[in-house]
Amino acid sequence: MEKFDVTVIGAGPGGYVAAIRCAQLGMKTAIIEKYPALGGTCLNVGCIPSKALLDSSEHFYNALHHFEEHGIDIKAPKVNLKQMIERKRGVVKVSVDGINYLMKKNKITVYTGHATFATKNTIDIAKADGSKEQIETAKTIIATGSKPSTLPGIEIDKKRIITSTEALELSEVPKNLIIIGGGVIGLELGSVYGRLGSKVTVVEFMDRIIPGMDAGLGKELQRVLKKNLGFEFLLKHKVTGVKTSGKEVTVSVLNAKDEPIEIKGDYCLVSVGRKPYTDNLGLDKIGVKVDNRGRIETDDHLKTSVDGIYAIGDVIKGAMLAHKAEEEGTYVAEIMAGQKPHIDYNLIPGVVYTWPEVAAVGFTEEQLKEQGRKYKTGSFPFKASGRARASMDTDGFVKVLADEATDEILGVHMIGPRVADMIAEAVVAMEYRASAEDVARMSHAHPTFTENMKEACLDATAKRPIHI
Ligand SMILES: Cc1cc2nc3c(=O)[nH]c(=O)nc-3n(C[C@H](O)[C@H](O)[C@H](O)COP(=O)(O)OP(=O)(O)OC[C@H]3O[C@@H](n4cnc5c(N)ncnc54)[C@H](O)[C@@H]3O)c2cc1C
Numbered sequence: 001m002e003k004f005d006v007t008v009i010g011a012g013p014g015g016y017v018a019a020i021r022c023a024q025l026g027m028k029t030a031i032i033e034k035y036p037a038l039g040g041t042c043l044n045v046g047c048i049p050s051k052a053l054l055d056s057s058e059h060f061y062n063a064l065h066h067f068e069e070h071g072i073d074i075k076a077p078k079v080n081l082k083q084m085i086e087r088k089r090g091v092v093k094v095s096v097d098g099i100n101y102l103m104k105k106n107k108i109t110v111y112t113g114h115a116t117f118a119t120k121n122t123i124d125i126a127k128a129d130g131s132k133e134q135i136e137t138a139k140t141i142i143a144t145g146s147k148p149s150t151l152p153g154i155e156i157d158k159k160r161i162i163t164s165t166e167a168l169e170l171s172e173v174p175k176n177l178i179i180i181g182g183g184v185i186g187l188e189l190g191s192v193y194g195r196l197g198s199k200v201t202v203v204e205f206m207d208r209i210i211p212g213m214d215a216g217l218g219k220e221l222q223r224v225l226k227k228n229l230g231f232e233f234l235l236k237h238k239v240t241g242v243k244t245s246g247k248e249v250t251v252s253v254l255n256a257k258d259e260p261i262e263i264k265g266d267y268c269l270v271s272v273g274r275k276p277y278t279d280n281l282g283l284d285k286i287g288v289k290v291d292n293r294g295r296i297e298t299d300d301h302l303k304t305s306v307d308g309i310y311a312i313g314d315v316i317k318g319a320m321l322a323h324k325a326e327e328e329g330t331y332v333a334e335i336m337a338g339q340k341p342h343i344d345y346n347l348i349p350g351v352v353y354t355w356p357e358v359a360a361v362g363f364t365e366e367q368l369k370e371q372g373r374k375y376k377t378g379s380f381p382f383k384a385s386g387r388a389r390a391s392m393d394t395d396g397f398v399k400v401l402a403d404e405a406t407d408e409i410l411g412v413h414m415i416g417p418r419v420a421d422m423i424a425e426a427v428v429a430m431e432y433r434a435s436a437e438d439v440a441r442m443s444h445a446h447p448t449f450t451e452n453m454k455e456a457c458l459d460a461t462a463k464r465p466i467h468i
Contacts, residue, residue, distance in 0.1 A: 007029075012041055012325060014145070018143060022141075025333055030110075049089075145276075154241065156270060163270055175198065199232075200229065201263060235256075249268045359420050362426070378465075382449070384468045410430075
C-alpha cells in the first residue's frame with residue numbers, strides 16, 4: 001500500500017492549493033478527486049465558466065447597444081449560444097489542464113475516484129470502473145466543497161428547473177427566466193441570459209438583493225439591472241413550489257402581503273445557496289464532527305475533531321469563495337509544517353461579476369452600527385470620473401468607511417466598472433491598516449477608475465473631494 005505524509009481529498013481551489021503548498025514544504029503528497037477533471041466546482045461549474053459566459057454575453061450586449069454610439073456600424077449581431085458554450089468549455093479545459101500540469105510539476109500523486117475513510121489513516125478510493133485502491137496517510141486535508149441546495153417543495157429536474165450547473169450548459173436562451181434567490185450566482189447567471197435577450201424575474205425572500213453586502217450596493221445594483229437589462233425584482237416574496245408542464249414552469253409564490261401568486265416562465269434557476277458536501281466520506285466512522293448545517297467543525301487551526309485531519313474551503317464555516325478556500329489551503333499546509341500562518345477573514349473580499357461589478361471588503365455600515373463603532377463615510381460616484389465617462393460606465397460609486405477617531409479604513413464598498421479588480425487596493429490598504437488620508441495622498445494614475453478610491457478616501461478623511 002502506498003504511504004503519504006499528507007492526502008488531500010477534493011481537487012477544488014482549496015484542495016489543489018493545499019496539495020501544492022504541502023509539496024513545496026517537502027511533504028509526500030497525494031490528492032484524490034472523484035471526477036476525472038481537477039479544479040472542483042470553481043474551474044468546472046463555478047467561477048471560471050460563469051465568467052467566460054459573462055464576458056461573451058457582455059460583448060454581445062455592447063455590440064447590440066453601444067457600438068453604434070461609439071461609431072462602429074455592424075450588422076445586427078445574433079447570439080450563437082452553441083459557440084458561446086463551446087468557447088466556455090475551451091476556457092475550462094485550458095484551466096483544468098493547468099492544474100494537471102501543476103500536480104506533475106510538484107510531484108503530487110493524483111488518484112481519480114471517490115475517497116472514503118476506512119480508518120483515520122487509511123483511505124479507500126472507489127474508481128469509476130468499479131475497482132478499489134487503498135492508501136495510507138499520516139495526515140489528511142478534507143476539501144470536498146459544496147453542492148447547490150434547494151428549497152422544500154422544489155425538485156430540481158435539471159431540464160427546466162435547474163441549478164447553476166445546468167445554467168452553464170443550456171442549449172437555448174430562455175424566453176422567461178425565473179430566478180429563485182437574489183444572491184451572487186443568480187444575478188451573475190441572470191445577467192448572462194438577460195444580456196442575451198431573456199426576460200429575467202428574480203424572486204427573493206429578503207427585502208433586498210445580495211443580502212450579505214452593504215445595503216447601498218444592493219439598491220444600486222437593483223436599479224441598474226432594472227434599467228439596463230429590464231430585470232423584474234419580486235422582493236419579500238416566498239417561493240412555495242415549482243412545477244413544470246411541458247416547456248412551461250410555474251413558480252408558486254406568497255407575495256409581500258402573503259397572498260398566493262403564480263409566475264410563469266420556460267426555465268427556473270434555483271440559486272438559493274450551496275450546502276457542504278460530505279456524502280459517503282466515512283466521517284462518522286472516524287469521529288469527525290459536523291455542525292447542524294452539515295459543515296465540518298474545525299478549530300482555529302482548521303483541525304477537525306480528529307487529530308491529524310484538517311478541513312478547508314466550502315465544506316467548513318465561512319464565505320463560500322474560491323480565494324477563501326485557497327487561503328485556507330496554504331494556511332493548513334503551513335500549520336502542518338509547524339509554521340505560524342495567519343488569515344484575516346475580515347479582509348477576504350467579496351465580488352459580484354455583474355455589470356456594473358460589485359466588490360467589498362471589511363465591515364459594512366450595518367455591522368459597524370451593530371458594534372456601536374463610530375465611523376465616517378466618504379463616497380464618490382462614477383458619473384464624476386473622467387475615465388468612466390470615456391467608456392460610458394457611469395453607474396455606481398465607491399464608498400469608504402473609516403474610524404471616526406483614527407481615520408483607519410474599516411470597510412470599502414464599490415459598485416462600478418472593473419471594481420472586481422479595484423478592490424485589491426482596498427485589501428492592501430486595510431492589511432497595512434492604512435488611514436483614509438494615507439490612500440487619499442497616494443498618486444492614482446489619471447484617468448483610471450481607481451481615482452474613485454482616492455476621491456472617496458478624500459471625502460471620508462476630510463470631506464474634501466476634488467472632482468465633485
Ligand atoms: C456558478 C458559480 C460561480 C462561482 N463564482 C465564484 C467566483 O467568481 N469567485 C469565487 O471566489 N467563488 C465563486 N464560486 C464559489 C467557488 O466555486 C467555491 O467557493 C470553491 O469552488 C470552493 O472550493 P473548494 O475547494 O472548497 O471546493 P470545490 O471547488 O467544490 O471542490 C471540491 C472537490 O472535491 C471533490 N470531492 C468531493 N467529495 C469527494 C470524495 N469523497 N472523494 C473525492 N473527491 C471528492 C469534488 O468532486 C470537487 O471537485 C462560484 C460557484 C458557483 C457554483
